Amino acid sequence: MTKELQTKSLFQLTSLSFSYRKNKVLDDVSLQLQSGKFYGLIGANGSGKSTLLELLMGTLSPVSGSIYYRNRIIGDYPRKELATKLALVPQHFSMDFEYRVRDVVFMGRHPHIPRFSSPSNHDREVVENAIETMDINHLQDRPVIALSGGELQRVVMARALAQETEVLILDEATSNLDIQHTIGIMRVMRERVNKKGLTVIAAIHDLNQAAAFCDDCIVLRDGHIFANAPVQEIFTSDLLQTVFGVDASIQQGAVEGHPQIHFSYQAGMAP
């Protein structure tokens, strides 16, 4: 039944469809994602970004079509094994119990620590590192329910980093952050992609952020892949008009070889 699919790509999606009850969210999506790249997933609200990310995580199963991760159907992996390879920073996160920040970051080590074992020195080091990277040292002993949205997002991010996976999937992970932390975190991601071969797949609302940090962008529109290309090629006035319904001009190669988008904020005035 399952035909062997030998490709070099990390993810191989073939005519993938998904619907919530009768509501079709993704339709005939085919896509290949390579390892060691920074992918941006962009599209208007309700275009199917979060659903696609959940399918990649294996927390949803496709209605039709297939997803291969490293040449094996994603649903065939044991949950625990998958958790050592893929980490997710979800869009929404809340907690009803008073776990401390440090405990929550430590939960990222869960798939690595065998049942009834205590954390090893390596586990502690990784957690320390993640806390350092996300600049939440000063919050360590606070209960997570007492944090602001932005602080919480950094905690969840640190938890995902502590998972030490080769793929990091971010669902608008910087939406609540101030500009300093947003840029800081995106830089860290970029650096890990460059130096450690991490693969990042991030749904991003801020198009300039996507343009500045990603290698490739995948544009979703009404559950279809509208375009998929390197950032240097993908952003055009036409695309922004069709997909997002905004007027904008693009300055190619403006920021370190990456494009910059100038939106027109007033109606009827071309930028």
Place this chain on the structure above:
Amino acid sequence: MTGSKPLLIIAFLFIILCAAIIAATGMGFLKITPVEVIEIMLSRIFGLESGEINPTFPFVVMEVRLPRILTSALVGGGLAVAGAVFQAILLNPLADPYTLGISSGAAFGASLAIILTIFGIVIPAWFSIPVFAFLGAMATLIGVFSLASTDNRLSSNTLILSGVIIAAILSAGIGFIKYLADEQVSIIIFWLMGSFVGRTWTDVITTTAVVLPGLLFILYFARDLNIMALGERTADTLGVETSKVKKMLLVCASLITAICVSVSGIIGFVGLIIPHLLRMILGPDNKVLLPACFLGGATLLLGADTITRAWLPSEIPIGVLTSLIGGPFFCYIFRKKQMALSS
């Protein structure tokens, strides 16, 4: 999170429970000193002769008091652990063993058994009431689950809502049975208010047979429960088989609740207060919290039962006592916590 402190706390609670069992056994109409209680227990276990102790004491200790005391401790521990599990799974600090309507199911089963006896359908009473209560609780559990599981995942809100709906139907059923019972309604009412009067070693053994394996099973998944506090989807991505663990633990905690209710009647607030109180002191880590809840719940209910048995001039139903003390106490700590959060 790790270290020897949690172990010390558990050991401390265990010692308190043992001391409470021994002290409570000595209390009552016949005063027996703790030393004599220990002597009687040891002599029974090792088959030794117990020296100059009053010859009626061993009977009072072994056949009258100890079965009742151990049953109340097991029920208290069981209800507290079940409460902690329901709270962790439903991600709702206000859930308790009765949220899913399990108590109403048990109460309905017990009322049914009593009304059948009243109508002359002969079943030995001490056999029928616990068994009917247990079956009622299990039937309710199945009903709530099948009502809630429209998809593969059991969402917390759907579960709680299903529990509330089924409990409401069952309450109406109990009301109808009470109406039918007419003048003999007091038997039903008394059972519903909970009591440990006249518990035997059979009760101790059946309760132990469900509560202890259940506790061990739950402890095996303590760490997964911690991760599940992050939410179902996130727990999935951290390698926890969330829906599987959720279903297994819900069934396990419900079984514990069912057996507890069937031997004791409805005893409120233990499953809510103990986990709450201990979570405030020990933090939310289930690896420590769950065993602590068992020991704490056991000590508390045993204490409450001893108050009604040995201190009060006449016994009042234990369920009434726990709610009368527990309710206001809960209001107090809840209010105090709210004030602390807002300041």
